[in-house]
Amino acid sequence: MAQQAGLIEAQLLQxxxxxxxxxxxxxxxxxxxxxxxYSDGIYFVGLDNHVGYVVSKDKELYFLHSSYVDDKVMIEDAETSPCFSSNIYVFAEISTNKKLIESWILNERLNVPTN
Structure with a gap:
């Protein structure tokens, strides 16, 4: 999954x-x-050249990702994260996605979309 483009990864989730x-x-x-x-929760986000998760809490957005700038996993204010800058943002629900959570509980496989 992690080697797919952001849009493909998002389509795995929703x-x-x-x-x-x-x-x-x-x-x-x-x-x-x-x-x-969206309400408070965790969301997948695909960017131009990167992917990660957005944590929305109390109307603030935080970017959780493996930073190519600092070479470590980080959670940082999305607004000031140098890795969050993009021309496109593709969001998929995670913590608010009942079908995804049900699939996880039932140990169902996620299939990579072909288109």
Whole structure:
């Protein structure tokens, strides 16, 4: 999974029709849009050249990822993370995704989409 493009990884977690995709937006616009559609939780995010997780807590966004800048796993304020900058953000629900959680509990395999 980790060697796939961000969009493919997101589609492993949630149907493409349910993904939230934002492009060419400022951080403030992205934050506003994310807070409008998602509650507190953990979300997968695919970027131009990186992937990670966004933790939304009390309307703040944190980026959890393996940093290519600091060469370690980090959780940092998404707004100031140098690795969070992107022209596209593809979000898939994780902690709020009932179907994904059910699949995990039932030990069901996730299949890599072909398209």
């Amino acid at each position: 149907p493409k029709s349910e993904l939230k995709i934002f492009s060419n937006v400022s951080f403030e616009t992205l934050k506003h849009k994310i807070n409008a559609v």
